[in-house]
Amino acid sequence: MLGASVLGPLVDVTIRGLLGRRRILLVGLLAMSPVGVALILVLGGGSGASAEDLRQLYDSLVMTTVVPLVALILGTTAIGAEIDDGTVIHLLARPVGRSWIVLAKMLVAAISGVMLCGTAALLTGLLLVGLDAPRLVLGMLGGTAVAVIAYTAVFVTLSVWSGRALIVGLGYVLLWEGFIASFFSGTRLLSIREYGLAAAAGIAGPDAGSLAGDVAPAIGLALAALVTVVAFGLGARRLARFEISDAG
Amino acid sequence: MTNAAPVPTVSVNAVAKWYGNVVAVNDVTFGLAPGVTGLLGPNGAGKSTLLHLVAGLLRPSAGSVTVDGRPTFGDPAIYRRVGLVPEREAVFPYLTAREFVRLSAQLQGLPLGSGAVDRALERVELSMAADRELATYSKGMRQRAKVAAALVHDPAVLVLDEPFNGMDPRQRLHMMALLREFADAGRVILFSSHILEEVERVAERVLVVVAGRLAASGDFREIRRLMTDRPHSFTLRTSDDRALAVRLAGRPMVSGLALEDGRLDVRTADFAAFTRELPGLAREAGVSIFELAPADESLESVFDYLVRR
Numbered sequence: 001m002l003g004a005s006v007l008g009p010l011v012d013v014t015i016r017g018l019l020g021r022r023r024i025l026l027v028g029l030l031a032m033s034p035v036g037v038a039l040i041l042v043l044g045g046g047s048g049a050s051a052e053d054l055r056q057l058y059d060s061l062v063m064t065t066v067v068p069l070v071a072l073i074l075g076t077t078a079i080g081a082e083i084d085d086g087t088v089i090h091l092l093a094r095p096v097g098r099s100w101i102v103l104a105k106m107l108v109a110a111i112s113g114v115m116l117c118g119t120a121a122l123l124t125g126l127l128l129v130g131l132d133a134p135r136l137v138l139g140m141l142g143g144t145a146v147a148v149i150a151y152t153a154v155f156v157t158l159s160v161w162s163g164r165a166l167i168v169g170l171g172y173v174l175l176w177e178g179f180i181a182s183f184f185s186g187t188r189l190l191s192i193r194e195y196g197l198a199a200a201a202g203i204a205g206p207d208a209g210s211l212a213g214d215v216a217p218a219i220g221l222a223l224a225a226l227v228t229v230v231a232f233g234l235g236a237r238r239l240a241r242f243e244i245s246d247a248g
Numbered sequence: 249m250t251n252a253a254p255v256p257t258v259s260v261n262a263v264a265k266w267y268g269n270v271v272a273v274n275d276v277t278f279g280l281a282p283g284v285t286g287l288l289g290p291n292g293a294g295k296s297t298l299l300h301l302v303a304g305l306l307r308p309s310a311g312s313v314t315v316d317g318r319p320t321f322g323d324p325a326i327y328r329r330v331g332l333v334p335e336r337e338a339v340f341p342y343l344t345a346r347e348f349v350r351l352s353a354q355l356q357g358l359p360l361g362s363g364a365v366d367r368a369l370e371r372v373e374l375s376m377a378a379d380r381e382l383a384t385y386s387k388g389m390r391q392r393a394k395v396a397a398a399l400v401h402d403p404a405v406l407v408l409d410e411p412f413n414g415m416d417p418r419q420r421l422h423m424m425a426l427l428r429e430f431a432d433a434g435r436v437i438l439f440s441s442h443i444l445e446e447v448e449r450v451a452e453r454v455l456v457v458v459a460g461r462l463a464a465s466g467d468f469r470e471i472r473r474l475m476t477d478r479p480h481s482f483t484l485r486t487s488d489d490r491a492l493a494v495r496l497a498g499r500p501m502v503s504g505l506a507l508e509d510g511r512l513d514v515r516t517a518d519f520a521a522f523t524r525e526l527p528g529l530a531r532e533a534g535v536s537i538f539e540l541a542p543a544d545e546s547l548e549s550v551f552d553y554l555v556r557r
Contacts, residue, residue: 006357013351016343
């Protein structure tokens with residue numbers, strides 16, 4: 001069975017698949033929405049935006065809506081779309097370890113998500129506070145990356161497990177991350193959003209302000225890493241036992 | 249083409265596949281030897297399920313499927329020996345045919361400079377259009393691109409699900425010749441088709457699947473002969489049809505005779521006795537036999553009979 005040498009071709013075909021689908025435009029627009037809001041604040045605000053405005057925008061829009069939705073679309077498109085249209089058979093009927101296929105899908109979804117959401121976080125930060133709070137902006141960048149990586153790993157795996165990954169993932173984002181984990185502090189240890197916020201607060205240090213939450217930065221990072229690794233393992237395991245649906 | 253060694257063996261033992269209460273394949277056993285085997289059956293008979301079981305893309309609910317003694321499901325390494333052409337038209341539309349076949353070669357671990365990609369494209373006559381995106385291809389061209397991707401590593405076992413779909417007559421003939429060429433080089437070819445004429449022209453053996461069960465397997469002429477509960481029909485052209493008919497009418501193995509428009513149609517319930525006794529009867533009657541042809545040995549006849557039974 002082939003090893004790491006197949007990663008390049010798998011990553012290549014996944015990137016082209018993502019770029020070739022129309023939903024990537026939607027992802028781009030969604031990812032850049034905080035930049036639009038920041039522009040409105042900058043252009044419309046008389047006295048200028050504060051670091052607290054940025055923290056609130058990051059918490060309520062970037063981490064609650066933009067990051068999970070972008071990760072959801074990228075994660076489910078990376079392999080779910082191939083399972084839906086049947087092209088995944090051209091990868092499965094090859095002597096390639098299934099873990100390499102899952103790894104390639106997760107890498108592409110995570111890197112493109114980090115690039116899109118990270119750029120948006122950076123631009124939003126620079127627009128609102130310029131270079132006045134560089135650690136806060138860096139923290140936002142880091143927190144975004146942590147959340148995107150964990151989310152995309154979960155959603156790629158969800159696509160391998162379920163034919164309705166988009167709907168299930170949307171339910172998870174809206175109900176669990178958006179509602180339960182936001183309002184019930186006891187559940188925050190089980191929230192990827194909280195892991196991202198914890199990482200952001202850790203990097204931002206004294207600039208963290210209201211971003212500092214119930215989860216300590218080190219714990220948040222460790223749990224995000226654990227979620228990512230477990231999701232990868234479950235995805236690879238499931239794909240190794242994956243059966244092609246057919247008829248006739 | 250290089251000869252792969254050793255000779256591949258494909259074995260399907262008491263295999264069943266069910267989805268909930270629906271039984272797609274039930275207690276099917278067969279083995280495949282080098283050569284072309286055609287898989288026949290009406291829609292929904294379980295052909296694709298069987299092919300996917302052989303290709304390791306479905307887990308048997310019962311029984312086993314092995315290639316060279318190794319279970320096919322859950323072992324990606326078998327794809328070094330097995331090439332699969334799926335029925336679904338889906339290909340990566342944003343890749344050119346050359347990129348698509350190259351991806352297959354890379355995932356097979358073939359060195360890019362080996363020329364395998366060009367050879368595969370040439371074999372399916374796609375060299376000229378190889379740099380066009382698959383999205384712009386016709387159904388038949390996509391089919392050929394899938395075949396090129398499946399045979400780029402020169403597999404010992406080639407499994408094809410309805411490979412002639414969408415091809416024009418010239419492409420079909422070319423594909424048939426390609427399958428024959430592969431079989432002559434010692435490969436195991438298993439393909440499904442609903443076009444009986446194609447199977448008859450290419451396959452040495454057939455597997456007939458009806459309602460998830462294997463209704464018959466082997467040389468289809470042999471299958472026909474073994475159907476002892478249905479009379480066989482022959483058409484004879486002789487120097488004196490009437491004289492031979494008189495002789496045949498007295499024999500117990502003959503169940504029907506008809507003199508029609510310069511030929512003699514004979515129905516017999518005992519194929520072996522008929523072919524054994526016919527030369528002697530003709531000699532006794534002083535009749536020369538110019539032509540003796542089975543009237544119902546076509547694959548279509550065999551298939552119809554098995555499906556209706």
